[in-house]
Amino acid sequence: MKKQLGTGLGILALAIALTGCGGSPGASSSSASSPAASSPAASSSASSGGSSSSTSAGAAELKTASSSFGARVVAANGKSVYIFAKDAKDSGKSACTGGCATLWPPVTTTSAMPGVDGVSGTIGTIPTADGKMQITINGMPIYFYSKDEDSGDTYGQGVGGVWSLVSPSGSMVTPSSSSTPSGSAPSSSMGY
Template structure:
């Protein structure tokens, strides 16, 4: 079947109107979600990386510092807070967070043997996860995200079960 360019334009316009109708579809009283602030450190989605994702994009820092309600803390390159798990042993080379724990507390991963930092004065390294990935360590302790931190600056994992704590730039555990 042959369609004129005018007919094709009409069909395209109708299709776009149909798609636009699918996008709205809610109560006119609902407020649109707020736009995320623009910053080069923000992730495309403000959600925390999953256990299989690297914490920082190539060429950016893996860890940096940020001011929070708990003072100056260590965050990943996207601004997501990182935590220590007190059941880990310093310099053991392994994480004690496994099974359901790793679902709630994904490891901070990197692609590099020498993660890049900005403002973090503690010793930074890596350990190998059971899946063969590189988990970032601060002063010999693995670091993690908290699944309930949904945006940069969240520190909702602080003191969870009295075993999870944010990290200061010098590597001390903020209790």
């Protein structure tokens, strides 16, 4: 816990230092809020369902929110993020490719050290097949679910028995018998 806290404080100090430096890090924060002015990587990330790259420098790309399943990690836009049970921890690659990646787009970033708020799991990145950086929590790649349209949606929880919301500590959120997903989207058997 102390190591994670120390790492988090180090990241925070680095983000504050970069924000105060001006130059290109400051320039990217104003252009990142406009999809038309963002970098090609940020634009393609946003078009694939990820929007974590639209945050300003030093802002949290991942944060926490409550749901009927308990506390969960969400992207800067408030959308739920998920982990895939078929991914191998610390493998450096995603097991979700092809049609899986269309239904479950990776949460990408343009930062080597994505900012977090309230997330205590270890944050990292891995390369995607198209050269972007996918965010990981505790060595597990994270994803959006294409059927989650609003920030409160949790339709991907439990899909195929292999998809799970992510707790702030980076573990899988396990549903209780009394919990039900938000909204009324049809369930999908496309667990991959």
